[in-house]
Amino acid sequence: MLYSLVNVNQRLDRVVLDPLNVQYLDFVTKPFNIRNLSIHAQIFHKMRENILPRIKDKVKKLTVDPISMKFILGVVRYSQLYSLSLIDYKPKILLQYFSNDTSLHLLMNRITHMNVEGFLDDNELLVEDELNIFAMILSFSRCLIDLTYRMHYSRKYFRMSSLIISNTCCLSNALTKLTIYVNIFDDCLYLLNVSLEYLSTLIIRINKIDLSSLSKKLFKLKYFTLTTPAHTRSYNEELVPLLCRMLNLEELTLCLSVVRNNSTYVDGDELYDDVLKYMPRLNKFTFNIHTYVSCYRSIDLPSNIDIRNSFIRRGCPSIDAWTDEKFILSRNNCHVYSLPYEFDDFLFMTNCFQGGRFDKVRKILIIEAMAIHSSNQLDIEIIEEEESSTEVEYEPATASKNSISRLSSDTTEKKTISSKSKRYCKFKKEWIKISKYASFLQECRSNSSLAYCCVCKSNFSIANGGKYLIDRHLEQGNHKRLAAIEAENKSRSMFDFIDPPSKLTSMVAAELTLVYHGVRHEHSYNSQSCTVDVSKKLFHDSTIAKNISCGRTKARELAVNVL
Incomplete structure (x- = not known):
């Protein structure tokens, strides 16, 4: 809309080109509008010629895509720009820009915040291209303190390599926050141990957590987020030792699925004994932990109540948990998460799910044969699954009320209730x-x-x-x-500090309001006097209307000497 409102008149120009309106500019082209490339070219040309030279010193954040980039970058010098976002790029195209565009190099040398989000097809395994892009970002952006680097729509995430150690270890000292998708656990350890040791915040999504041999205490890391879409069998061997090295951590976020053989679930006692007690400065712990137990011998597994109580004993009452009621094919599942639920996906859901409120969830992964029932928020048909899982994406019907009702199998469950079944307290x-x-x-x-x-x-x-x-x-x-x-x-209401108005104050306020209304709408003083007389008859039960007096002389004095 910006281009269509400029040069209409001076007053509109002042509003449209106000620093508050142009400090953040987003030039990303919507997917359904890509076919109108000629129209977009005309719009961007007008922006480049008529608008950008006038606002170049006001822009602080800029978002571009491959279509808009050649029209927006390199045209003017953005003196106040500190944040640059490059959206919807393929690695090969992005690498061409980083290699050949000198104006982009100059711009990156000044910015402190950068966001790079692209997409990679599964048949494009351009690992070397991604490594070069990451290395160029760190080498060109010497002032960079916050970097987000994510490639979407790919089953193969970014893979670190020793190829860039020599290029990055001496150039990444300024980087304090990194958000990145990587492929294996070693990539995470590489970032922490070698090239980015000055990080204080790391938000990382790992495709696969497996065995590694790197180790080093991480004193400077204060905020750590780890999510993974796949199961891991290396929780105790790899992840727990890594977390124990983060001695000064203040905020921890975990979203993972743990696979165990002939063992029990991850509960509050285990988390405290293995991880949390080594983090004396931790003041916020957000988590979503799924445990998949494969057991071929008889063991006692804790119930929902046992899991909840294990967290309550450790000072974490804001949680919820659910477990399978019995082994199915020698397998069992447990899900425990902090409340409110902060993640945008809910993975490995089974028919023991009890429901709840999940405002931020946009994707669920369902395993086993089950159905979702909901009154008005969700409408998902029965999904039958044997060994593999099915991924279902949905959008909530309302933004403020999202809830997922409990899951049940598509066949009628027949439960045998013993005469000594346990009775639970219910809310009154x-x-x-x-x-x-x-x-x-x-x-x-x-x-x-x-x-x-x-x-x-x-x-x-x-x-x-x-x-x-x-x-x-x-x-x-x-x-x-x-x-x-x-x-x-x-907060207290402002009226808590104000004495209630007296009868005289209310009458004065009413008279001034009446006079102001008359002056505003050019009423005569005689008509105001008549209005007062009519009001006394119409509102005879009102104390103010009964006692108000605002004749011609008084109205004139109030208008001239008071208002």
Whole structure:
């Protein structure tokens, strides 16, 4: 729209070219408009000739794609630009720009934030091209502190190599935050151990976690995010030792699937003993951990309640968990995650899923034969699966209310209930009326054995204790801390500091309002006097209308000497 509003008139130019409106420019072409390349060329030509020279010193963030790049970059010098995003590139095309475009080199030498997002077909295994691109970014961008490098739509992520060690180890000292997709676990360790040792924030998605031999303590890393779309059998051998080396970590995010043989699930006690106790400065832990157990001998696996209690004992009450009720073909699954759920995918879902609220989820991966039922948010048909998994993408019907109901098999389940089956406590609405609970307790609509804390913004279990578990949650250190913060930051209405208006003040305000209205709309003083007389008859039960007096002389004095 920017090009169509410029040069209409001076007033519109001031609005359109205001620094607040042009400091961030996005020139990415929508996919459904690519066929109109000639029209886009005309638009970009007009932008280059008439607009960019006028706003070159106001632009701070710039986003371009292969279509718009040749029209936007190299035309003017963006003196205030600090962030550049290159979107929808193939590695070969991007490599040509980095190799031949000197204007891009000059621009990259000044920016501090860069985002490179492209796509790679599965039959394009251009590992060397990607390595060269990554090396060029680090060599040209000497001031770079925040880099995002992602290639989408590929089953083969970026693969690091010793080819670029000599080029990057002395040029990456300024880089403090990196977001990247890589192929194997060694690529992650390579970044941490060799070339990017000054990182404080690493957000990484790994295609496969396997064995490695690299090791080094990571004192400078403060924020670490690790996600992987595949199972890993190297959790204890590789991932746990890596996390234990991050001694000064303040925020940790994990999204992974662990495969184990003849062992138990990953629970709160194991996470604390193996990982969390080595991170004394950790103040935020966000996780989504799926455990797949393959067992050919009889072992006792913990229940949902046992898993939840293991996290509650370690001071993490804001979690939810679900497990398979029995072994199927000597296999079992457990899913445990922090609340609220912060990830955009939910992988390895089975028919033991109990439902919940998942506002950010955009992709699910379902295993085994099951169906999804939902009232109005989702509409996904039954998916039958034997050994392989099926990936389903969906968009929620509403942005504010996303929920996934529990999964059940497409055949009627026949459960044998023993005479000594365990009975669980259920939420009672009268608890909300109790004074010490009223400020935080709410009902969890998806599960009657859970309660919702509006202070912690999470569910917690009451299945095995009822009010006792509510009292225990009330005494949790995390709940007390959040409650204190909420009480401290709770805003008061401005009217709390203003005395209620007196009768005289209300009458004066009414008279001034009436006079201002008359002046604004060019009413005569006589007509205002008549309006007052009519108001007294119409609103005879109003104290203000009954006592107001605003004749011609008084109205004139208020208009001239007060207003």
